[in-house]
Amino acid sequence: RQVDCVRADLEMRLGRVSQAVDVIDRLIAESEADKRRGLVAVRQDRIPLLHAWKLLLTGRAGEAGLVEEQAAVRASATNNHRLLAELNALQGRYLLRTDCAAEAIGHLRRCEQLSADETNPNVRRFEGDLIEALVGIGRREHATLLLQKLRDRAKACPSRWTDLSVSRSEALLAAGETATDLFGRVLRQSSTSEFVFEKAVTHAAFASRLTDNGSNLRAREQRLAA
Numbered sequence: 001r002q003v004d005c006v007r008a009d010l011e012m013r014l015g016r017v018s019q020a021v022d023v024i025d026r027l028i029a030e031s032e033a034d035k036r037r038g039l040v041a042v043r044q045d046r047i048p049l050l051h052a053w054k055l056l057l058t059g060r061a062g063e064a065g066l067v068e069e070q071a072a073v074r075a076s077a078t079n080n081h082r083l084l085a086e087l088n089a090l091q092g093r094y095l096l097r098t099d100c101a102a103e104a105i106g107h108l109r110r111c112e113q114l115s116a117d118e119t120n121p122n123v124r125r126f127e128g129d130l131i132e133a134l135v136g137i138g139r140r141e142h143a144t145l146l147l148q149k150l151r152d153r154a155k156a157c158p159s160r161w162t163d164l165s166v167s168r169s170e171a172l173l174a175a176g177e178t179a180t181d182l183f184g185r186v187l188r189q190s191s192t193s194e195f196v197f198e199k200a201v202t203h204a205a206f207a208s209r210l211t212d213n214g215s216n217l218r219a220r221e222q223r224l225a226a
Helices: 002-013 017-036 046-057 061-077 081-097 101-114 127-136 140-156 160-173 176-189 193-212 216-225
Strands: none
Touching (some): 002 017, 002 046, 017 046, 046 081, 061 081, 081 101, 081 127, 101 127, 127 140, 127 160, 140 160, 160 193, 176 193
16 A cells, blocks of 8 residues: 555656556555455555545546545644645645645645755655745745755755756746746756656746746747646
8 A cells, every 4th residue: 555655656746647546546446445344444644645636636626625624634633744744735736736826825835834844855845836836926035035945955855856946946036038048948957757747837837937028929839838
């Protein structure tokens, strides 16, 4: 069960949506079968989170809300700060991708608070989303401060993903042609199958920036690429 939970998470990070959904469906079915046999369901913390992710991804936000509430109740009852942090990261990420940046910030800030003791930015991967949401509502100074914090954390726990997140955040905060050049660099950095989802996110962020600058045709091209 633990292996399947990790596999689902990896498939999500690689952008392999259908494979992730297949793994999650199997996990949910196995958990329900355990309950029917009177067994204690294994990984009761992870399965609701993955279930909510699947429902959000497949356009069933109403159903996802019920699962999220159940996960929050379980996390509070067991004092599981990790589950609460990951739940808020998921909710914030979904809201950001559906153009609700202001609402996303509340969840992402909650994840930030719950992750105060986590030094590795690769674990929750929320900082890039929070920076993008802050830029989206015009809070650039706050976003700049958070970017510097992310740079420091990336030095302590380096990875290719943190490099991409830092570079994309720098592009979002840059001006004029500098932003265009930086977005181009991020897209080149993410041109491997490992980062197909990150590349899609970068195209979407680039499109938003181009729209703000009045370059609607170029923005449309980036949205289509995303």
